[in-house]
Amino acid sequence: MSETLAETADIARLSTIDGDFETRLDALLAWEGVSDAEIHRRVDEIIAGVRAHGDKALVEYSNRFDRLSVSSMTELTLSAERLEQAFIGLPEVQRAALSKAAERIRAYHARQKPESWTYTEADGTVLGQQVMPLDRAGIYVPGGKAAYPSSVLMNAIPAHVAGVREIVMVVPTPDGVLNELVLAAAHLAGVDHVFTIGGAQAVAALAYGTETVPRVDKIVGPGNTYVATAKRAVFGQVGIDMIAGPSEILVVSDGGTDPEWLAMDLFSQAEHDEDAQAILVSWDATHLDAVEAAIVRLLPTLEREAIVRQSLSRRGALIHCHDRAEAIDLINRIAPEHLELSMADPEALLPEVRHAGAIFMGRYTAEALGDYCAGPNHVLPTSGTARFSSPLGVYDFQKRSSIIHCSQEGASELGKVASILARGESLTAHARSAEYRIRP
């Protein structure tokens, strides 16, 4: 770790040559979602309540948890007209920005759409895969302070592009507060219905349906611990997206990017919440010092300074590594949600990046551009799950069916093979079903 004369920030400085580097990195990265038995119990109770009493339970829970006093689901339902009103009512500059973002997100996701395919074998047998959209998707949008219109666009547009017949959004309105930007985003994204319900009761309603809320096939979108626990509980009854952990960024810099830019990129992650993680890696120790100095200098200017300070001191790090090869090892070990390759030639590294949710290349591509309007999705795998998971996409709102159409000759030939293998597994009805199709 290099000494610096400048004031130091409360952020860990690590070097890959430190004897305890591995241990310290493991500790920084460690994250296990809480699974509180009491929360499980309460969520199970709420789900059972909604399954048994439908709309009545939704009204009761919403009055209790969101401090409302409604008497029926009618008061918890917003029409398509109400969403359009919200859009029209926005200040022009916001309306234009939201429209631009929606347009770019739509254009990017349109390229993700897989097509059905078939091929025909020499004997006339046809094999393939038919791709179909889900009938209904449910989008969970958090209420209150964390109600993000960008999140509505990112969750609903891929469903709309996929061709989902009906997109149902739920958003709680604690103390009755509606967020007009969120409703405007729902209008732009092609949402069909909005119910102003939230929490485990909203997840239960989407999974099982009530008199008013239609049962959906998949539930996506972020939420608090109750929402996450409820999503896990209904998994299997409906599809769900990944359960997200805290948001993270890994920036790899070659030393040539303005230290203030990088400091602000780290802040933009850290300002989400106290558990968010911002890590910078570089093989240039002097550069790391300069970024640390920029952090110290800029921190007092931040609106969310307290959150950023907590996040950086608890989970942030500036890591000095030996060279590019070591930086690549760190990338693939961390499997970050967001990866910024802030360098002159990011293309050179790209083929070696095996695990990352989204890759922001070059000095100009701030992660914030991707959060809002570059086009790709901002719902990304966290906590190292980029090892096996993908960004939310059109593919999450479609499913495939295998197609098998054997010709008479094809069935005869395949029947012989299937018969031998089925008998090897002692499944003789399988064998005989295949053998009926063998030509004498």
Added chain:
Amino acid sequence: MSETLAETADIARLSTIDGDFETRLDALLAWEGVSDAEIHRRVDEIIAGVRAHGDKALVEYSNRFDRLSVSSMTELTLSAERLEQAFIGLPEVQRAALSKAAERIRAYHARQKPESWTYTEADGTVLGQQVMPLDRAGIYVPGGKAAYPSSVLMNAIPAHVAGVREIVMVVPTPDGVLNELVLAAAHLAGVDHVFTIGGAQAVAALAYGTETVPRVDKIVGPGNTYVATAKRAVFGQVGIDMIAGPSEILVVSDGGTDPEWLAMDLFSQAEHDEDAQAILVSWDATHLDAVEAAIVRLLPTLEREAIVRQSLSRRGALIHCHDRAEAIDLINRIAPEHLELSMADPEALLPEVRHAGAIFMGRYTAEALGDYCAGPNHVLPTSGTARFSSPLGVYDFQKRSSIIHCSQEGASELGKVASILARGESLTAHARSAEYRIRP
């Protein structure tokens, strides 16, 4: 319901015009996986044991649960040479059939491979998606009676085609019994290591790694309640495939297929286990009578007669519907794992089939052909989850990373939009990070 003079089988006869049709169908389809608190407790204990004691725990649990007496993981490890030996040692006819199946499964799955893509916008900004295989996949293969070599091919070949670097298979050997066909299939499918461990302890070892068993990124494959519970428990730490319910088939017949063929197709599903579901739908009542008579006639000739009788009487049905349109409604409502369109013109129906795991078209395409060697995967969504899930495929062993590379001009334009939206969400560090990239 039509009267028939022939002997009747113990299988429900339903008609869509029955007053209680909806209720009876719901009851037939109802299936909720058991979630026994005692099993949860024991699985959690086993997982904790493996995390704390690694190989030592695996040896102890294997000795206890599989009635072995080994002293180290060396005795629970099979080499690539051992797998090859198993393959070479097979009778020629089995070796040829297994090879043929593997070759066809490989050819089909090769067509599923999505490619990376990028596009460049007018200002030079590049957007895209990079597709990468998982580093390591774990394949769970049940031991004892349910050890199916076809299942090894169907789970491991897509991983191999995806380009997974290391495929690790686990298979328990109760009382030390190895299944040579299973090992031979592992050889053909490209499995790298086999450990003869099973149950929750094998799932825990794959999810967290031990001194001998490498940690994997995703675990796939069928298993008993302990295995399913363990997979749910480690979900998030690693990826998992769907938790499968009992296997099912829905056959729709236009009346023109030999009743004995259809009876045997239903049996081939029912012989799996007592919970398996076999349903035949037709608008031809006389044909349903003929199939019922064939069932009565053929049942006594079955090796697994007792299982088939139980399955048919508990969960089977012959359903008379009004016409094709009603048959399509039933298909989409049931969302079957396997759908046989046993009719002259299955292509006419195909575009209207929205939900099915695999579609077997025409009179010659017995489901058993797809189970073994047609090419498409036999790991399919059960219990109506075809509404939102797909067959196991190459895509399950790959993941995507978004690519964003903004040009200086692109970043400047996008920065303006991001700034407005970020300020609308009160995320000002996001806004300022974007604003740094706006050209003055």
